[in-house]
Amino acid sequence: MRTLRSLALLAALLYSQGTRSQTAYPKGYFRNPMDIPIDLAGNFGEFRPNHFHTGLDIKTNQKENLPVYAAAEGFISRISVSHTGYGNCLYLQHPNGYTTVYAHLNSFDEKIQQAVLQQQLRARQWNVDFEPDSATLYYSKGQRIAYSGNTGGSVAPHLHFEIRNTASQRVINALHFQFDIKDATPPVIRKAAVYNAAASIYLQSPAVYVPVKAPDNQYIIPQTVITAYPVIKLGLTADDYMDNSTNNLGVYKTEMYADGQLLYSTLMDELDFARNRCINGYTDFKYKAEQQAWIQLLSRSYNNGLSFYKVLEQNGAIDLSDGRVKNIRIVTSDFYGNTSELRFSVQYVQGPGTPAIAQVRKAATAFDYRDRHYVFRTDASAFYDDVLLDIRKQPGSNPWSCLLQLHHNRIPLASPQELYIRLLRPLPFELRKKLVFIHEVKAQSLPGAQAQTGLKASFVNGYAFARIRTMGNYFVAIDTVAPRMVAAVPSAWHPNTAVRVTVQEESTGIRSFKAFLGDQFLVFSRKGNTFSYQVPAGLPKGTHRLRIETEDENENRREQTFQVTVH
Numbered sequence: 001m002r003t004l005r006s007l008a009l010l011a012a013l014l015y016s017q018g019t020r021s022q023t024a025y026p027k028g029y030f031r032n033p034m035d036i037p038i039d040l041a042g043n044f045g046e047f048r049p050n051h052f053h054t055g056l057d058i059k060t061n062q063k064e065n066l067p068v069y070a071a072a073e074g075f076i077s078r079i080s081v082s083h084t085g086y087g088n089c090l091y092l093q094h095p096n097g098y099t100t101v102y103a104h105l106n107s108f109d110e111k112i113q114q115a116v117l118q119q120q121l122r123a124r125q126w127n128v129d130f131e132p133d134s135a136t137l138y139y140s141k142g143q144r145i146a147y148s149g150n151t152g153g154s155v156a157p158h159l160h161f162e163i164r165n166t167a168s169q170r171v172i173n174a175l176h177f178q179f180d181i182k183d184a185t186p187p188v189i190r191k192a193a194v195y196n197a198a199a200s201i202y203l204q205s206p207a208v209y210v211p212v213k214a215p216d217n218q219y220i221i222p223q224t225v226i227t228a229y230p231v232i233k234l235g236l237t238a239d240d241y242m243d244n245s246t247n248n249l250g251v252y253k254t255e256m257y258a259d260g261q262l263l264y265s266t267l268m269d270e271l272d273f274a275r276n277r278c279i280n281g282y283t284d285f286k287y288k289a290e291q292q293a294w295i296q297l298l299s300r301s302y303n304n305g306l307s308f309y310k311v312l313e314q315n316g317a318i319d320l321s322d323g324r325v326k327n328i329r330i331v332t333s334d335f336y337g338n339t340s341e342l343r344f345s346v347q348y349v350q351g352p353g354t355p356a357i358a359q360v361r362k363a364a365t366a367f368d369y370r371d372r373h374y375v376f377r378t379d380a381s382a383f384y385d386d387v388l389l390d391i392r393k394q395p396g397s398n399p400w401s402c403l404l405q406l407h408h409n410r411i412p413l414a415s416p417q418e419l420y421i422r423l424l425r426p427l428p429f430e431l432r433k434k435l436v437f438i439h440e441v442k443a444q445s446l447p448g449a450q451a452q453t454g455l456k457a458s459f460v461n462g463y464a465f466a467r468i469r470t471m472g473n474y475f476v477a478i479d480t481v482a483p484r485m486v487a488a489v490p491s492a493w494h495p496n497t498a499v500r501v502t503v504q505e506e507s508t509g510i511r512s513f514k515a516f517l518g519d520q521f522l523v524f525s526r527k528g529n530t531f532s533y534q535v536p537a538g539l540p541k542g543t544h545r546l547r548i549e550t551e552d553e554n555e556n557r558r559e560q561t562f563q564v565t566v567h
């Protein structure tokens with residue numbers, strides 16, 4: 001016994017001393033959570049606006065309501081119901097230290113559905129996120145837990161399936177756990193980008209080359225790439241594909257060599273959710289905003305704590321100052337080892353002289369930008385690279401503040417930063433809760449651009465204040481208008497039909513929606529700004545008073561009543 005243990009210890013020691021410490025993920029422990037073949041519409045680490053995709057998106061053949069099964073035995077440790085993000089979502093905790101996650105579901109197993117309804121009635125709201133009593137909702141491997149759907153931030157029916165480490169809540173590339181997936185299709189290399197390593201990513205546009213495909217998944221740039229920069233960094237655009245599918249997926253592994261020396265390598269293995277927004281520093285955000293295409297930077301930005309980087313020599317910088325031709329090799333592969341390779345040569349030829357770069361604010365330093373109209377307080381974690389901010393004010397037509405042009409939103413913020421805009425006149429006390437920053441997003445094609453135009457602000461010593469996540473144009477407004485319904489509620493209610501109510505909110509968001517039939521709270525579900533109620537058979541027949549209360553983020557409430565007849 002003792003020998004065995006010390007042997008195991010020795011093995012563990014040897015293992016951890018390997019060049020790449022790989023976690024031994026259990027293989028075959030989890031089954032396919034559906035009973036259709038796993039056909040992926042999305043994979044782990046794929047680039048999405050403001051985040052990396054964290055799960056496997058399993059296609060459900062354009063259908064909803066397909067059964068979803070427990071991938072292994074365990075208990076339901078968390079349930080969330082939301083009109084955004086994961087939609088209706090289950091977390092199943094397993095005895096082996098992992099938790100599986102099932103998102104965008106239409107409905108849950110009856111036992112779970114009951115627990116959710118109890119929680120919704122208790123909270124008097126449909127959006128809930130809670131941890132049920134662990135003893136009650138136990139499922140064995142292969143037992144049905146839910147039906148698939150298209151809820152939350154989903155645009156087509158599919159199951160989003162994740163595997164997380166329960167203790168750390170880090171999400172792991174689920175392919176490590178071995179599922180029956182056939183993939184012999186290598187990634188496609190689309191572009192290589194060359195940057196001046198001496199300048200911020202935000203103060204240049206890369207030279208972009210489209211390689212030529214050669215046999216055996218080789219790609220080349222036929223002519224030697226000539227650059228006027230003595231030290232360069234590189235970028236890459238590549239997409240992976242599964243067999244017989246047109247869905248773009250993310251690549252698993254990327255390596256970059258200069259004259260045979262490995263300078264950069266990344267593996268899409270595990271992700272800490274707190275770092276998920278670092279996609280905006282992992283890729284060239286400005287290029288994405290301007291060209292609608294991703295470039296993975298083959299170097300590491302500031303304020304980027306992603307764990308994908310395995311090798312990073314000279315931060316990916318390639319020194320060409322001696323004028324010799326260097327041979328570059330970029331290798332990228334999918335999880336199953338299907339590999340594509342790009343080769344080209346590059347040479348520095350002195351140009352007419354690099355223009356002097358203006359004084360820039362270093363990425364990893366704090367700084368307050370301010371004048372009598374505003375304070376933009378940036379801490380050392382604000383930016384992924386050095387910035388030279390152009391901040392302007394315009395009188396604007398609005399009465400409460402100037403229009404502040406905070407540079408533009410092609411520079412991402414790595415973390416929320418404090419913005420204060422001075423109010424041009426005294427604000428009556430009762431309006432202090434009604435402040436809002438109107439955020440004008442000019443380029444709608446920006447990564448993560450949302451319809452959101454208003455951000456609730458608070459009153460601080462004559463300023464409107466909020467922590468902002470994007471740069472761009474801001475001014476202050478007062479929001480005293482409550483959300484309003486777009487059309488009247490239908491007056492005749494029949495069992496097993498849906499009642500739909502659409503609500504409009506001008507400035508911020510709908511914080512709450514509550515409906516009461518007489519004294520009874522009705523659980524309306526939400527998709528976007530449309531609220532639906534499935535009329536049950538057991539509702540008391542006859543004419544009732546329906547009361548609907550809505551509220552926005554600035555505490556503007558509206559109450560409306562309707563006569564409805566239940567048939």
Ligand SMILES: [Zn+2]
Pocket residue numbers: 042053055056057159160161
């Ligand atoms: Zn997904």
